[in-house]
Amino acid sequence: MSASKVLVACWLGLAVLSVSTVLLGNAGATLALTAAVLLTAFGKAWLITDGFMELRHAPRAWRLLLLAWPLVLVLGVLLTLL
Amino acid sequence: MSTSADPFSSPARRLPGDLAMWFFILAELTVFAILILAFAVAQMVYAEQFDESRAALDSSIGLALTLSLLTSGLFAALAVEQVRQARSARATLLLLAALGSSCVYVVLKLNEYSHLAGLGLGMEHNTFFTLYWILTGFHFLHVLLGMVILGWLAARCRRGAYGPDNHSGLESGVLYWHMVDMVWVLLFPLVYVLR
Numbered sequence: 001m002s003a004s005k006v007l008v009a010c011w012l013g014l015a016v017l018s019v020s021t022v023l024l025g026n027a028g029a030t031l032a033l034t035a036a037v038l039l040t041a042f043g044k045a046w047l048i049t050d051g052f053m054e055l056r057h058a059p060r061a062w063r064l065l066l067l068a069w070p071l072v073l074v075l076g077v078l079l080t081l082l
Numbered sequence: 083m084s085t086s087a088d089p090f091s092s093p094a095r096r097l098p099g100d101l102a103m104w105f106f107i108l109a110e111l112t113v114f115a116i117l118i119l120a121f122a123v124a125q126m127v128y129a130e131q132f133d134e135s136r137a138a139l140d141s142s143i144g145l146a147l148t149l150s151l152l153t154s155g156l157f158a159a160l161a162v163e164q165v166r167q168a169r170s171a172r173a174t175l176l177l178l179a180a181l182g183s184s185c186v187y188v189v190l191k192l193n194e195y196s197h198l199a200g201l202g203l204g205m206e207h208n209t210f211f212t213l214y215w216i217l218t219g220f221h222f223l224h225v226l227l228g229m230v231i232l233g234w235l236a237a238r239c240r241r242g243a244y245g246p247d248n249h250s251g252l253e254s255g256v257l258y259w260h261m262v263d264m265v266w267v268l269l270f271p272l273v274y275v276l277r
Contacts, residue, residue, distance in 0.1 A: 003163050011156040018148045018270075022141050025275030037271050044267040052159045052260045058097045062104065069111050073268055076119050080126040081276070 010051030017044045034081055038074045045070030099254035107261045110224070114265045117220065121213045121272060128209050133277055135210035138203055139194075144274035147190050148266060151225075154183035155263040158232065158256045165244045165252055173244070173252075177236035180259070184229050191222055214273060221265055228262045231255045 001009070017040045024037045046067060050056040055063040097104065125132045157180035164173035198204070198211070205215040235255045238244065244252045 003166075004160055007156060007159045007163065011152060014152045014267075015149060018145055018152065018267075021271050021275055022145050025141060025271065025277070029277040034276060037275055041268055041271045045264050048155070048260055048264045048267065052155050052263070053257055054098050057095060059095050062097055065108070069115065070264070070268060073115055073118055077122040077272060077276075080122040 007051060010047045013047050013051075014044050017047075031082070035078060038078055042070050042074045098250075099257045100250055103254035103257055107257065110261060111265070114221075114268075117213075117217050118268060118272060121217055124209050124213055125272075125276075131208055132210045135203075135208060135214075136274070136277065138198065138201065139214075139274050141274045143190060143194055144270050147187055148270050150183050150186040150190065151263050151266050154180045154187070154232075155260055157183060158259050161235075161239070162249065162253055162256050165239065165249045166246050168246050170239055170242050170244065174236050174240045177232055177239055181229060181232045181236065184225060184232065187225060188222075188229070191218070191225075217269060218273065221262070221269060224262050224265070228259045231258055 021037055021040045024033050024040065027033055049063070049066045049070075053066070055066055157176045161173040161176035161180065164170075164176060203211050205212050232255070235252055239252065
């Protein structure tokens with residue numbers, strides 16, 4: 001797949017996850033739905049770091065550092081909602 | 083190191099952009115992380131107030147804001163790809179498209195700010211709105227700076243300043259824009275969606 005097609009595929013994934021975020025949020029306020037909303041947020045951050053920022057091609061330490069940012073935040077927010 | 087099992091793998095690992103930009107991005111992400119966690123902790127303390135206040139926000143507007151930023155990010159990323167293929171004219175158009183899409187975000191956000199201010203839901207209304215204005219306002223300032231950078235990149239690209247072997251500056255500017263995107267994808271569910 002060409003680099004441009006990968007970027008468009010990432011954008012499509014981001015759009016689908018964004019719509020999913022709203023649908024899940026409107027579906028209720030259970031812990032499972034909250035966790036699902038946060039999981040979609042992490043998925044979007046992953047698509048941005050690995051797709052748009054091209055960290056999938058970067059040294060592993062940088063990739064993990066940038067992926068740690070949404071992971072820590074998602075887990076932190078989830079903890080406050082338990 | 084790459085493995086054939088990883089569809090995203092590449093033979094040579096390379097950090098795009100300038101190293102200085104990455105340290106700047108890390109610093110920005112740290113500041114936003116503190117603000118986001120502060121919002122989450124305040125939500126834990128004032129859960130009822132946050133639920134009631136969030137009802138004043140329209141998640142469909144939040145979705146439109148998200149899609150405008152993500153679309154802008156796509157155009158900016160495609161512009162970098164075009165420069166790598168020595169297509170500066172197309173890259174310039176894509177950077178202008180990124181700028182146009184970000185304008186949609188600005189118009190929608192200003193409308194939302196105006197609507198909330200009209201309802202008397204300003205920064206001093208309650209804890210939710212204090213943090214809402216600080217968090218989204220700080221992000222909004224980053225969007226504006228990012229738009230200035232996109233405009234500057236488009237002008238330089240139009241003059242042929244970037245090419246397949248000389249586009250680190252373009253990558254750095256676009257990386258900043260992706261950072262703004264990434265912060266928003268965490269802000270969006272926290273501020274507009276979670277209950």
